[in-house]
Amino acid sequence: MATFDNMRQYPSSSFKEWFTVDRPETKLDMTAATRDRVYAHTIDYRTATPPTTGLANGGFESGTTGWTITGNVVGNWTGYPAQAGSWFAWLGSRGGGTTDAVSQTFTVPSTGSTATLNYHLRIKTAETGTTVYDTFKVQVTDGGSTTTLATFSNTNASNGYVARTLNLSGYRGKSITLRFVSLEDANLQTDFLLDSLSVTTS
Ligand SMILES: [Ca+2]
Ligand SMILES: [Ca+2]
Structure with missing residues (x-):
């Protein structure tokens, strides 16, 4: 024996x-x-490590932890208030034909029958009128295929954060990369402020 x-x-x-x-x-x-x-x-007798589900550091209060960023877009600046806490992501704002991005790869929870991305977005712009000059896209990459789930622009400016949701039910149980990307034209800045992200199921 x-x-x-x-x-x-x-x-x-x-x-x-x-x-x-x-x-x-x-x-x-x-x-x-x-x-x-x-x-x-x-022989591995350890309890299997469950996959990471849901977003990590969705409020940016731990800085860039969990996030991949392009540009210095996560901070606790005082130029604008955070939606909650003191940290948030601030994309755009340069008015110089530049792109900023923040992304995170995570597994969408498979519990329940629906999965929803909740986030708060505030857009402030120096642009006027109803022409789209500067855009902000919410994208999901799943297995090499990228889909834009929502697009905002300088025409969606507001004085405060607006609570937004996206349906991620089709990605339940999948590892996806969620990406927020801003693209400004060469003139007149637009600020895209992002905070308080979470994924909820029902
Ligand atoms: Ca925050
Ligand atoms: Ca612009």
Whole structure:
């Protein structure tokens, strides 16, 4: 029979196992060298690590933790208030034909039958009129295929944060990359302020 003492001595997912009693089958020719052989196994007795579900650091209060950013777009600036806490993402604002982005890869929870992305967006612009010059897109990449789920622009400016939602039910249980990307034209800045993201299920 096997002994498991070494499992206690060497708490690891990998350990060596040996046998103290040999009971070969009748007529089975087993040499001493074969009996004494030490077998090395790798058996993982640890509880499987559940996949990371839902967004991490959705309020940016831990800075860029969990996020991939293009440009210095996450901070606790005082130029604008955060929607909650003191940190938020601030894209655009340069009026120089530039792109900013913030993205995170996570697994959409599979519990329930619906998954919803909640986020707060405030847009302030120096543009006037109803022509779209500067855009802000919400995109999801799933298995190499990128889909734009929502598009906003300078024409959606507001004086405060607006609560927005997106249906992620079609991505339940999948690892996706959620990306917010701003693109400004060469003149007149537009600020895209993003905060308080979460994924809820029902
Ligand atoms: Ca925040
Ligand atoms: Ca502009």
